[in-house]
Amino acid sequence: MAGLEFDNSFVRDLDGLYERWSATTAANPELVVLNDELARELGVDPDDLRSPHGADLLVGNVVPDGAEPVAQAYAGHQFGGYSPRLGDGRALLLGEVITAEDRRCDIHLKGSGRTPFARGGDGLAAFGPMLREYLMCEAMHALGIPTTRGLAVITTGDDVARETMLPGAVFVRVASSHLRVGTFQYAASLDDPTVLSRLVDHAIARHVPEAVDAEIPALAFLGAVIDAQAELIARWMLVGFIHGVMNTDNMTISGETIDYGPCAFMDAYDPATVFSSIDHGGRYAFGNQPQMALWNLARLAESLLPFIDPDADSAIEIATDALQQFPDRFRRAWSLGMAVKLGLAAIPDDVADLADDFLALLQVAGADFTSTFRSLSRFVDGDEEPLRSSLGAAEGFDAWLVRWDAARATGALTADAMDAVNPVYVPRNHLVDGALTAATAGDLGPFTELVDVLRRPFVDQPGRERYAEPAPPDFASGFRTFCGT
Ligand code: AMP
Ligand code: MG
Numbered sequence: 028m029a030g031l032e033f034d035n036s037f038v039r040d041l042d043g044l045y046e047r048w049s050a051t052t053a054a055n056p057e058l059v060v061l062n063d064e065l066a067r068e069l070g071v072d073p074d075d076l077r078s079p080h081g082a083d084l085l086v087g088n089v090v091p092d093g094a095e096p097v098a099q100a101y102a103g104h105q106f107g108g109y110s111p112r113l114g115d116g117r118a119l120l121l122g123e124v125i126t127a128e129d130r131r132c133d134i135h136l137k138g139s140g141r142t143p144f145a146r147g148g149d150g151l152a153a154f155g156p157m158l159r160e161y162l163m164c165e166a167m168h169a170l171g172i173p174t175t176r177g178l179a180v181i182t183t184g185d186d187v188a189r190e191t192m193l194p195g196a197v198f199v200r201v202a203s204s205h206l207r208v209g210t211f212q213y214a215a216s217l218d219d220p221t222v223l224s225r226l227v228d229h230a231i232a233r234h235v236p237e238a239v240d241a242e243i244p245a246l247a248f249l250g251a252v253i254d255a256q257a258e259l260i261a262r263w264m265l266v267g268f269i270h271g272v273m274n275t276d277n278m279t280i281s282g283e284t285i286d287y288g289p290c291a292f293m294d295a296y297d298p299a300t301v302f303s304s305i306d307h308g309g310r311y312a313f314g315n316q317p318q319m320a321l322w323n324l325a326r327l328a329e330s331l332l333p334f335i336d337p338d339a340d341s342a343i344e345i346a347t348d349a350l351q352q353f354p355d356r357f358r359r360a361w362s363l364g365m366a367v368k369l370g371l372a373a374i375p376d377d378v379a380d381l382a383d384d385f386l387a388l389l390q391v392a393g394a395d396f397t398s399t400f401r402s403l404s405r406f407v408d409g410d411e412e413p414l415r416s417s418l419g420a421a422e423g424f425d426a427w428l429v430r431w432d433a434a435r436a437t438g439a440l441t442a443d444a445m446d447a448v449n450p451v452y453v454p455r456n457h458l459v460d461g462a463l464t465a466a467t468a469g470d471l472g473p474f475t476e477l478v479d480v481l482r483r484p485f486v487d488q489p490g491r492e493r494y495a496e497p498a499p500p501d502f503a504s505g506f507r508t509f510c511g512t
Pocket of ligand 1: 147
């Protein structure tokens with residue numbers, strides 16, 4: 028792309044984990060959404076990308092100098108069942124760019140046509156779901172949560188057959204890498220052991236360079252991924268985010284949230300909340316996410332065993348010890364985050380209990396997760412009404428207030444400090460749905476406005492109060508999300 032300098036370490040290092048490929052030519056690419064700030068960060072002038080040539084580059088019709096497009100191979104446990112060969116069925120890694128701040132970024136196209144990994148799929152993506160991924164990842168970024176980023180959405184000019192014919196689109200994604208737990212599973216399954224060995228070296232160099240000097244680099248690497256994921260899942264849990272499809276192919280090594288298929292934010296607090304139409308057993312319900320992350324990390328650990336110790340039994344023992352760190356790491360990150368959400372400067376020993384009991388009140392009251400946390404700072408500022416109207420009727424509320432007061436007496440944060448972690452605005456399902464419906468019908472206005480609201484989630488934006496409100500009950504009760512669309 029104009030001005031982009033590519034340096035493709037994945038292609039250079041990891042022969043055996045990709046197929047060189049090119050995008051299906053799009054009939055009439057049109058750039059619909061561009062993230063100007065991210066474009067600049069990557070060293071590209073957004074105006075260049077707005078030219079017809081820019082759209083051709085972003086959609087994959089023209090390969091920019093230095094790019095080496097490949098479809099990446101990976102395996103994955105999907106809802107617990109192992110698929111030995113998934114890979115980018117409808118996506119391409121265009122290449123890697125190093126930013127002025129010396130960050131290596133994958134530039135990745137999703138919806139760019141069938142690849143050797145497409146299996147039965149058409150390789151395409153519909154406009155609505157690609158806008159949805161753009162919106163969700165940019166909202167997560169604004170919330171301060173590690174995530175892949177959205178650079179652009181381009182309509183292709185071709186139709187995509189789903190239940191009806193829909194406009195096709197390509198989503199351009201930026202990530203610190205696309206290495207997944209499933210990448211390691213795939214490499215570990217190959218006859219050639221050098222592939223896994225090269226993958227471990229590549230991942231360490233890219234994400235955990237200090238692990239090179241550890242006594243057992245693969246173990247230090249595993250520990251770092253465990254920490255990064257514990258931190259990430261804690262952050263999800265602190266904002267009510269439900270990924271929806273935490274298969275091992277959708278879990279990164281970097282600790283960035285990836286593959287926003289059926290994800291959604293929860294309104295009324297209930298740990299059993301599931302939105303995905305295919306998650307019948309509730310495997311990826313809100314409250315199961317930490318456990319599922321650990322399950323996935325165990326699959327990563329299995330792939331790494333030969334590099335942890337040549338003796339299989341002792342490798343398992345060492346890896347198990349590492350995995351056992353996860354619950355503590357998660358609980359610590361979550362408790363610290365909850366302490367700030369509750370406005371506690373000194374962190375009491377029983378902060379997790381105080382937070383758990385607060386959540387239990389929310390659940391009993393059927394209270395909205397996001398706005399009830401936000402109402403804590405109003406309460407601290409003397410306006411008790413919002414919190415009382417959410418939770419006042421729940422048994423045990425007054426007793427909880429007494430405990431909260433006692434905890435705050437030993438060290439309290441200001442209302443402003445609480446507001447900096449308790450968002451006013453999250454991408455609520457009814458708003459996202461409305462914006463995508465309008466966009467698919469040709470009106471991008473509501474989408475653009477929603478993205479703009481979500482860029483500053485912690486700041487009250489006068490005139491935009493309706494974006495802070497939960498969905499109407501009739502919407503919320505029947506809401507379902509879909510993946511792979
Ligand atoms: P996802 O649910 O989007 O994470 O995708 C799971 C797997 O299915 C990945 O290997 C995707 O590349 C593949 N996939 C999803 N949709 C399509 C499609 N329309 N055509 C080809 N492959 C697809
Ligand atoms: Mg995926």
